[in-house]
Amino acid sequence: MAVSVTAALLIIGDEILTGRTKDKNIGYIAEYLTGIGIDLREVRVVPDVEEEIVAAVNALRGRYTYLFTTGGIGPTHDDITADCIAKAFGVGIDHDPRAVAMLRERYTPEELNEARLRMARIPDGADLIENPISKAPGFRIGNVHVMAGVPSIMQSMLDNIAPTLETGARMIIETIEAEGLAEGIYADGLSQIASVSPGVSIGSYPSFSTSGFRNQIVVRGKEQDAVAQAAAAVRALLGRLKGDRAPL
Incomplete structure (x- = not known):
């Protein structure tokens, strides 16, 4: 049985919820964690409100192997993440x-005034996460890793964290082009394959470009044989459907 290591991501900040700042961290973290064998299972976005941050931290850290947070560890009055993490613990x-x-x-x-010194306030018992870009550190306490919201800084912190993390089996992914077939044509068959493929996730992802619609079927899992069998079944399904639609 493939080992599963799970994670949640908590995005903290009013600016994300109002749309003033467009989040660039979710996709990066999801891809990064998947690549090292950690399953990102949940993402939440909460405002700069103490009770909501504390509640989310306590809920997520108890549910998953790791919780990662971004945002709210700067020098201004509304950067309250560190205080909230201390309260949660x-x-x-x-x-x-x-x-x-x-x-x-x-x-x-x-230059090191009281505002900037706020960035040195760390919960008791936490380890620091180095920040080679602006020096203000993140920190880890228990299974919670607290990182900056600025993408370049967050990415450098994640690189520092990665060697310390427990990882599981990496996700195996096969992408199959459903050329010339709309989702409605293969949906029932895909559902049948999924129902007899335990441990495998099968998704259909349509997109549109100037050349028209493009449908891709993605098969994911952590057992090589299971993924290969499901992918073979999908290819066989598409082959049959294309044959049925061949001109006489």
Whole structure:
């Protein structure tokens, strides 16, 4: 049986929910985790509201192997993620000497004001996640990894986290082109294949371009034989349907 390691992603910030900032982290994190053998099972977006952040953190960290968060660890008054994580774990929070030292690598004593020092407030017992770009660290506590919302910084933090993570079997993916066939033609057959293919996910994904509609069927799973059998059944189904539609 393939080992499954699961994760959730919590996006924190009013700016995401109002549309002012367009999220660029979900797709990157999903692809990154899939590539190293971690199944991203859930994504939530919450506002900068303490009770909602705390509730989401406690719900998600208990449900999945890992919880990753992005956003809300900056220097302004509405960056409250660190305080909320501390509250969720029931621990104190204060300026961490290690984090302060990191900030001093970037800022002069005059520049390192109270606002910037907010970025050095870390929950008690947390480990730091290095930030080679702007120095302000993220942190990990329990199974929760707290990262910046800025994509380039988040990506560097994720690279630092990755070697420390438990990973499972990687997803095996086969993509099959349903050339010339609309979804409504193969939907029933696809459903039948899915019903007899345990441990395999089968999805149909239409798209449209200047050349017309394009349908792709994607078969996913963690057992090579199961994926291969399901993909073969899909190809056979499409072959039969194309044959039925061949001109006389």
